[in-house]
Amino acid sequence: MINQEETLANVTVVGLGKIGLTLAAVFANNHFNVYGSDINEGVVATINQGKSHITNEPGLDQLVAAAYNSKTLSATTETAEAVAKSNIVIVIVPVLIDNQYNVDYQFIDAAVKEIARGMKEDTLVIFETTIPPGDTQYRFGKKLQELSGLRLGEEFYLAYSPERVYSNRIIEDLKKYPKIVGGINEKSRELAVDFYKKALNCKLIEVSSLETAEFSKVAECVYRDVNIALANELAKFTEKIGVNMSEVRKASNSQPYSYLHEPGIGVGGHCIPIYPYFFINKGLTKGMTPMARKINDSMADYAINKVEEEVGSLKDKNVLILGLAYRENVKEPTKSTTLLLIDRLIKLRANVFVNDPLFTNSEIKQYGVSPLSLQSEFTSKMDAVILQAFHKAYESLDFTKFISCKIILDGRNKLNKNEIQRLGITYRSIGNDDIKERL
Ligand SMILES: NC(=O)c1ccc[n+]([C@@H]2O[C@H](COP(=O)([O-])OP(=O)(O)OC[C@H]3O[C@@H](n4cnc5c(N)ncnc54)[C@H](O)[C@@H]3O)[C@@H](O)[C@H]2O)c1
Structure with missing residues (x-):
């Protein structure tokens, strides 16, 4: 189990879009120290001034400002550096589909490479992006293991928990909808469940x-x-x-x-x-x-x-x-x-x-x-x-x-x-x- 001191230490949220920034701000207001990482320098600069680049998301401006004032949220373009300082990494970078309906992994694959560079023993990586079934383990988990040299499920942990919120009411939905959590093994799932209990304070559904x-x-x-x-x-x-x-x-x-x-x-x-x-x-x-x-x-x-x-x-x-x-x-x-x-x-x-x-x-x-x-x-x-x-x-x-x-x-x-x-x-x-x- 992650102990209280570790949990309230460092989390990296990779991808500071509508969902990622909201998650980062909520975690940062629930006693976690959060590094947000994004490839967009403008986004990073705005957050580092205590402001949100996302409009029309009720409550988000206030949460970002509060986290900034309490120094629990900072942003960076250096994903690997942030990951190296964190126990938990949340991935919320989009997976898209092209005009021929093929899945376009370019953004998330790039993020996974950076995460692997920064990962250390015992890091828990949780994917939240909606993805085709099997990808967490067979695409991303495999890649993280290969690039980091750490053994999947033993030297680092892997979980998946989908984001189910609706734009315009993300903060409300994060409290309202149960968080579904699955892990590569029991330990990974337990670590993820423990994190979400503290970070979101919502109901959880553990799946096999x-x-x-x-x-x-x-x-x-x-x-x-x-x-x-x-x-x-x-x-x-x-x-x-x-x-x-x-x-x-x-x-x-x-x-x-x-x-x-x-x-x-x-x-x-x-x-x-x-x-x-x-x-x-x-x-x-x-x-x-x-x-x-x-x-x-x-x-x-x-x-x-x-x-x-x-x-x-x-x-x-x-x-x-x-x-x-x-x-x-x-x-x-x-x-x-x-x-x-x-x-x-x-x-x-x-x-x-x-x-x-x-x-x-x-x-x-x-x-x-x-x-x-x-x-x-x-x-x-x-x-x-x-x-x-x-x-x-x-x-x-x-x-x-x-x-x-x-x-x-x-x-x-x-x-x-x-x-x-x-x-x-x-x-x-x-x-x-x-x-x-x-x-
Ligand atoms: N928006 C929604 O309503 C919604 C609802 C439920 C689930 N989701 C899930 O959340 C995911 C993210 O949605 P969003 O609305 O936050 O997307 P978004 O487009 O608002 O933000 C994505 C962010 O990721 C950043 N990014 C891209 N590549 C990166 C990389 N390699 N490293 C770091 N950052 C990178 C982008 O610069 C951008 O800021 C979706 O793909 C989906 O799976 C979204």
Whole structure:
């Protein structure tokens, strides 16, 4: 067991992004001395001034400032040096997927090399990044052993504990959700459990292997993707039958065994649309997992078809997409459905405009589209508007500015249908169209 003195000594958190910095700040406020390491010098410099580079994460600024004041959090680009001073190393560096859906390990492989350089006897390394089952042991554990010369499970310890939090409420989720912990052996698991008990003070679920812990995280994401795909399939069918999907969901979900998710224009972000490929690439090539991916990625086309039904050919038509972000109130464009919408609209030769209050004009321009402020008079020239991410700013959207608009496609079923229709604009959605009007 790690004794109290050692535990309250040094932890290195490798990767100071949204999750890594939050973890580092929470640990540092729970009596651990934390070194955060990141390859981004700007990130490191900001943290070393007691500030957070992450926006929109409630409570994080205060935790970083408190840790800075109590001198329990510092940041560095020198991962190996920080690891050399630590008993515990937490790895929370992303694993991505490329355009051909191959797993891209470049960042985490580089981090593992640096960790191996700094590791000493008895170091506990815990991976938290979502990864394909088997990787902790057979890719990273093996590499750490080979590069450090220390024997895995005997001279250094290895555990996996997935991060299950949600952006915008990470600190709250860290307390709320049980931490799933698996180890390469019993000793590794016990050391990790002991650490999380003190560092997070949350419930723990100990599982029998690293692979069980890895699998459980990917399974959560697959469950959500499949559930949303089912909701989308049913939403499309409600439109044929002539019932309203929101009403159906509310009624069905009043019974505890039914937990239909919300249908919508698509699934984005760096979790749900990506992690199913961690199973698909390992052989789960048939059945619901790959099918759900196809259904959810087809929703952007489904929405555009509805716009075409109303407007006709979209060639030279002005189409405004609300929200570059993949979901409401986060500045995160990864795998946003807006990217699928842009792709298709450009192929149809529409003039594509994007509004997103969380992004700058130059950030939006990177996607080959024109940014459009809602204050601009040019809003009056839009032929169609598509809501992709229901940001707070859109809750009080003034639809009167869209005087030439023929259709508003509400991809999140959140806009005020009556107000839109009162202005003579056609309202379409995913499963919540006005049935009487359509029949
Ligand atoms: N963001 C979420 O909502 C969320 C939720 C659950 C789980 N996760 C998991 O957490 C991981 C990290 O997510 P995030 O949102 O914090 O990512 P992020 O992109 O915000 O941050 C990643 C950080 O890692 C740094 N980095 C890259 N290579 C490095 C290296 N070799 N050494 C040190 N630092 C390096 C980057 O500079 C960046 O600061 C995800 O890949 C995922 O597995 C994320």
